[in-house]
Amino acid sequence: MEIFRDKKTLIDYVERQKEMGKKIGFAPTMGALHEGHLSLYKIAAAENDLVISSIFVNPTQFNNPDDLTKYPRDTERDIALLKNTGIVDALYLPEVADLYPDGLKSKSYDFDGLENEMEGKFRPGHFDGVGTVVEELLRQVKPNNAYFGEKDYQQLAIIEKLVDQLHLPVKIHGAPIYREANGLAMSSRNERLTPVQRDAAKVIHDTLLKVNDWFRVITVPEINKRVKDIFDDQRGMTLEYFEIADEKTLKQTDFFYKDKKYRAFIVVNVGTVRLIDNLHLD
Numbered sequence: 001m002e003i004f005r006d007k008k009t010l011i012d013y014v015e016r017q018k019e020m021g022k023k024i025g026f027a028p029t030m031g032a033l034h035e036g037h038l039s040l041y042k043i044a045a046a047e048n049d050l051v052i053s054s055i056f057v058n059p060t061q062f063n064n065p066d067d068l069t070k071y072p073r074d075t076e077r078d079i080a081l082l083k084n085t086g087i088v089d090a091l092y093l094p095e096v097a098d099l100y101p102d103g104l105k106s107k108s109y110d111f112d113g114l115e116n117e118m119e120g121k122f123r124p125g126h127f128d129g130v131g132t133v134v135e136e137l138l139r140q141v142k143p144n145n146a147y148f149g150e151k152d153y154q155q156l157a158i159i160e161k162l163v164d165q166l167h168l169p170v171k172i173h174g175a176p177i178y179r180e181a182n183g184l185a186m187s188s189r190n191e192r193l194t195p196v197q198r199d200a201a202k203v204i205h206d207t208l209l210k211v212n213d214w215f216r217v218i219t220v221p222e223i224n225k226r227v228k229d230i231f232d233d234q235r236g237m238t239l240e241y242f243e244i245a246d247e248k249t250l251k252q253t254d255f256f257y258k259d260k261k262y263r264a265f266i267v268v269n270v271g272t273v274r275l276i277d278n279l280h281l282d
């Protein structure tokens with residue numbers, strides 16, 4: 001696996017690969033790699049000649065400084081894991097100056113309102129940070145295809161919008177949420193849970209499955225109430241938000257229309273660890 005620690009060597013490599021006509025699949029990450037990331041790489045490897053990944057803990061997308069400080073970082077372990085699996089051909093480990101030549105600040109985007117829903121309300125500035133770093137990474141890596149997990153469904157929708165608005169020549173793909181054996185969505189943040197919390201956190205996915213059973217059987221306000229009641233009964237957990245939203249507009253709904261697709265979105269703080277999950281309602 002090739003490792004590039006600066007923009008210039010990465011760009012030279014990408015140019016050489018493009019000259020050879022290689023199709024590039026790219027999966028950007030913030031490290032602390034887990035099975036969920038590996039599932040993205042596997043999809044990318046099946047659909048491209050070459051897989052590039054990046055690890056960069058992007059400060060501008062953290063609205064909470066404590067979350068940024070505590071975000072798990074172990075690049076040497078990540079490199080060993082990637083070498084071991086042999087799926088990724090090249091790893092980009094940029095420095096701040098490679099992605100933010102004019103200083104560590106976000107651009108300001110208008111994603112047609114997608115940025116104002118859910119995470120946008122609870123994490124001001126988050127999607128400007130994500131947009132800024134993803135735009136720059138896509139401009140440098142120039143992939144044919146880029147892969148993002150559906151766990152961050154709103155992020156995925158926003159990146160699709162970004163690419164569309166800026167006419168970037170890349171196809172964005174969403175990959176299904178990869179779950180632990182108990183249903184908990186895989187996340188780098190899970191590393192910060194104690195074994196007891198990790199076990200208890202299965203209630204998040206279990207609740208989404210119940211919501212799917214209740215979908216179109218009881219009203220949305222009644223579903224919202226039942227979800228709130230479930231989390232009121234959990235010790236050491238707080239429900240930050242639960243919403244059923246239109247899959248396209250991400251706008252919360254209070255009523256199910258026949259011809260629309262819906263998804264349930266949830267954020268729960270388990271101790272001080274913020275966990276996010278969602279489920280397409282079927």
Ligand code: PAF
Pocket residue numbers: 028029030056058061130133134152155
């Ligand atoms: O999903 C993530 O890991 C990050 O938000 C991303 C897309 C790598 C941008 O920093």
